[in-house]
Amino acid sequence: MERREFMHKSSGATVLGLAAAAGLLPAAASAQNAPGWNKAAFETKSLNDAVKALGGSAAVESKDLVLQAPEIAENGNVVRIGAQSNIPGTTQVAFVIEKNPYALTAVFDIPAGTDASVATNVKMGQSSNVYALAKAGDKYYYAVKEVKVTLGGCGG
Template structure:
C-alpha cells in the first residue's frame, strides 16, 4: 500500500521533474499537462481532435493506416497501431469510441521521423477504433471496428 501511495502522490512531482529534465519551465510543464488533460478527457473523436487544436472536422484518409485486430479475445490488452503517410504529420492519436474516455493514446511525432506508432489499449466493449493524425492545421482519421470477445465466446 505504501508503494501505491508513493506513486499516486509522487506522480505530479515526477512529471514536473521529467519536464524540467526535458528543458521545460514549470509553467510550460503545467500548460502541457492541462492540454493533455483536456484531450484525454474527451468522449468522442471530434472532442479529441478539438482538444488537439482542430478547427474543422477530421477528414477520412487512405494515407493513414490503422492496424487493429478484427476480433480482440482480451479487451484488457488490444494491440493497436497507426502509420501516417501524410506529409508533415506531427501527432498521432488512437481513439476508442465506446471507452469512457475516448482518447487512448497520443504521440508527438518529431520532425524527420516516421509517423508510425503502436501500443496496447484497453477496450471495455466492441467499438470503432480511430487513428487520428495531425498534419499542419489539418486532421485526418482512419477507422476500424474491433469486436471484443469474452473468453472467446463473442461479445
C-alpha cells in the same frame, strides 16, 4: 519482535525509501503536472471532441493513414493497435476508442524527419470503433476500424 523479523521489516522499508528518493517509484498525478499535458483532451467522449480539444476543427478520413487493429480482440484487457501515417508533415498520431469511458487513449508527438509509425497496447471495455488520428499542419485526418471484443477489459 525477533531480530530476524525486525531486520526483514526494516530492510524492506529502507529499500522502498531509497527507491522513492531515487525517483524509481511513480509519483501520484505527476503526468497531470507535466508540461504539455492536455487534461481536457483526455477527458473527451468522442472523436470530434478529441480533435477540438487537441486544437483542430474537424477531421477528415484519409487513405494515407493506415490503422492496424484486430477484427476480433479475444481479451479487451490487452489490444494491440498501431498506425502509420503517410501524410507529409505528420507531427502527431493519436488513438481514439469510441466506447471507452474516455475516448482519447494515446497521443504521440512525431519528431521532424522520423517515420510517423506508432503502436501501443490499449484496454477496451466493449466492441467499438477505433480511430487513428493524425495531425499534419493544422489539419487532422483519421482512419477507422471496428474491433469486436469478446472478453471485457475496461469494465467487464
